Amino acid sequence: xxxxxxxxxxxxxxxxxxxxxxxxxxxxxxxxxxxxxxxIVVALVGLYFILPTLFVIPMSFSTAxxxxxxxxxxxxxxxxxxxxxxxxxxxxxxxxxxxxxxALLATVVGTAAALGLHHLTGRLARLVRTLxxxxxxxxAIVIAVAVYISFLKWHLVGSLGGYVLAHAVIGVPxxxxxxxxxxxxxxxxxxxxxxSLGAPPWRTFLRVTMPLIxxxxxxxxxxxxxxxxxxxxxxxxxxxxRFQTLPVQxxxxxxxxxxxxxxxxxxxxxxxxxxxxxxxxxxxxxxxxR
Amino acid sequence: xxxxxxxxxxxxxxxxxxxxxxxxxxxxxxxxLVNSVYRSVGRSDFTLEHYATLFTDGVTLKVLLxxxxxxxxxxxxxxxxxxxxxxxxxxxxxxxxxxxxxIVLIPFWTSVMARNFAWIVILxxxxxVHSFLKLFGLDVVLYGSVAGVTVAMSQVLLPFMVLPLxxxxxxxxxxxxxxARGLGSHPLKAFWKVYWPLxxxxxxxxxxxxxxxxxxxxxxxxxxxxxKESLVxxxxxxxxxxxxxFAGAGALGFLVLVITLVLVAWANRFGGTISAIGVVxxxxxxxxx
Numbered sequence: 168x169x170x171x172x173x174x175x176x177x178x179x180x181x182x183x184x185x186x187x188x189x190x191x192x193x194x195x196x197x198x199x200x201x202x203x204x205x206x207i208v209v210a211l212v213g214l215y216f217i218l219p220t221l222f223v224i225p226m227s228f229s230t231a232x233x234x235x236x237x238x239x240x241x242x243x244x245x246x247x248x249x250x251x252x253x254x255x256x257x258x259x260x261x262x263x264x265x266x267x268x269x270a271l272l273a274t275v276v277g278t279a280a281a282l283g284l285h286h287l288t289g290r291l292a293r294l295v296r297t298l299x300x301x302x303x304x305x306x307a308i309v310i311a312v313a314v315y316i317s318f319l320k321w322h323l324v325g326s327l328g329g330y331v332l333a334h335a336v337i338g339v340p341x342x343x344x345x346x347x348x349x350x351x352x353x354x355x356x357x358x359x360x361x362x363s364l365g366a367p368p369w370r371t372f373l374r375v376t377m378p379l380i381x382x383x384x385x386x387x388x389x390x391x392x393x394x395x396x397x398x399x400x401x402x403x404x405x406x407x408x409r410f411q412t413l414p415v416q417x418x419x420x421x422x423x424x425x426x427x428x429x430x431x432x433x434x435x436x437x438x439x440x441x442x443x444x445x446x447x448x449x450x451x452x453x454x455x456x457r
Numbered sequence: 458x459x460x461x462x463x464x465x466x467x468x469x470x471x472x473x474x475x476x477x478x479x480x481x482x483x484x485x486x487x488x489x490l491v492n493s494v495y496r497s498v499g500r501s502d503f504t505l506e507h508y509a510t511l512f513t514d515g516v517t518l519k520v521l522l523x524x525x526x527x528x529x530x531x532x533x534x535x536x537x538x539x540x541x542x543x544x545x546x547x548x549x550x551x552x553x554x555x556x557x558x559x560i561v562l563i564p565f566w567t568s569v570m571a572r573n574f575a576w577i578v579i580l581x582x583x584x585x586v587h588s589f590l591k592l593f594g595l596d597v598v599l600y601g602s603v604a605g606v607t608v609a610m611s612q613v614l615l616p617f618m619v620l621p622l623x624x625x626x627x628x629x630x631x632x633x634x635x636x637a638r639g640l641g642s643h644p645l646k647a648f649w650k651v652y653w654p655l656x657x658x659x660x661x662x663x664x665x666x667x668x669x670x671x672x673x674x675x676x677x678x679x680x681x682x683x684x685k686e687s688l689v690x691x692x693x694x695x696x697x698x699x700x701x702x703f704a705g706a707g708a709l710g711f712l713v714l715v716i717t718l719v720l721v722a723w724a725n726r727f728g729g730t731i732s733a734i735g736v737v738x739x740x741x742x743x744x745x746x
Contacts, residue, residue: 414568
């Protein structure tokens with residue numbers, strides 16, 4: 168497990184395939200075309216991927232008080248509910264706050280760990296890396312239950328601190344992966360060059376290392392933010408009437424109240440996350456064009 | 458962990474960089490996990506009674522079996538849809554491949570609750586799927602059934618099948634297939650004898666990965682399924698928050714965790730699994746649905 172973890176952190180599958188020499192495709196196509204039925208299958212699978220997302224947006228303009236589809240009428244009523252009702256606004260604010268703080272914490276400790284692990288080799292370092300990645304393969308429900316039982320004792324259930332700490336832990340692997348991959352393209356000779364020019368280590372870090380890995384850090388921070396912002400399972404266990412996040416309120420609106428405001432909330436969240444992902448894409452392209 | 462191997466003279470100062478992350482992980486994740494395992498064996502007076510109960514109470518075993526069956530169905534659907542998709546991804550030009558990849562990643566980008574809500578709308582009584590099935594005289598409502606849960610879960614988990622498959626399939630030299638065809642083999646036979654064996658590593662990795670991830674699903678079965686046919690994650694949650702049976706929940710949670718880690722470690726032997734997680738991590742994971 169440990170070895171596999173290591174070589175993948177540094178290069179995702181895409182990069183590896185991209186480096187392979189391209190085979191002449193055009194000539195093959197004549198001899199070996201993609202059959203028509205396969206094209207249809209792929210189109211249908213593609214629809215299966217996209218379709219559910221598309222249902223959310225028309226629902227958000229409905230005037231009905233149920234989840235009926237096709238939606239009835241056209242209005243901004245649900246958006247008005249979302250942005251004026253105290254429960255929804257409060258949950259949205261809590262979610263943003265939790266995600267910001269959790270992403271900050273995860274980014275700081277995750278970046279430090281990635282920098283440390285970059286210089287360390289051996290069995291123990293590999294074990295630490297695996298341990299830090301473990302929350303990614305642990306089922307969320309197992310984490311949620313264990314964290315809930317302990318947090319009850321530590322009085323962290325239903326508090327900002329509890330949410331931030333729990334979400335920071337699940338955000339660390341994302342930061343670790345993206346910073347490690349940024350460090351992979353980093354030339355260690357630069358550090359020696361900087362030192363030989365008389366820069367103390369902290370200055371080398373601020374002026375040489377940081378600018379070069381900053382995109383990796385930003386990417387990791389955005390992943391950590393989105394992961395926390397969208398996290399439901401742990402949030403459901405840590406909720407209290409005093410403090411809950413937006414996904415929890417959305418969960419309530421489906422299970423407890425039948426409140427179609429969730430359609431507006433879903434659209435807002437989907438659009439917000441898409442924008443963040445586009446930012447990420449933009450960060451990625453700028454790196455390539457250099 | 459405390460005892461350093463002899464060949465180290467002084468530990469590198471870089472270990473200090475790991476302290477904050479390890480402290481956070483230990484306090485927030487490891488201590489609670491160890492604590493709940495400790496509770497499950499009866500704290501100081503050791504007992505395995507809570508583990509024995511899992512297998513004798515008649516409910517847990519049934520739920521575990523149902524979870525495994527559901528996970529197997531999800532895995533099968535994801536495989537049947539994911540293999541052709543990944544195959545075509547390796548065949549098309551770079552631009553179309555980029556589009557197909559973005560489509561795969563869409564379920565990751567969509568918020569968990571938004572997606573589950575969408576599935577409720579689609580599968581509900583008198584919803585689009587129900588109306589469509591009624592055209593064929595089938596009065597079946599998928600909402601509130603294991604079948605509905607399976608359909609929704611397959612969609613979320615498809616990327617975890619497609620990505621390792623794509624990574625494995627794009628490493629296969631298609632000229633081998635052309636060679637087989639040139640030697641007079643039927644296309645299907647050429648596929649079965651040449652292409653399929655070469656893709657098996659990626660297939661096994663994808664199968665295990667999807668199966669493992671579907672074992673831990675909580676929100677989708679809770680929203681789209683019924684309490685009568687709950688899956689293991691719901692049972693775990695119910696035991697914790699409603700029955701306050703922390704010892705029993707600890708035992709069940711530990712069992713689920715061990716099964717998961719064993720499967721993940723096994724999948725790793727076929728390569729590509731954690732690399733899939735890496736790719737997913739580089740996009741955005743939805744395994745905690």
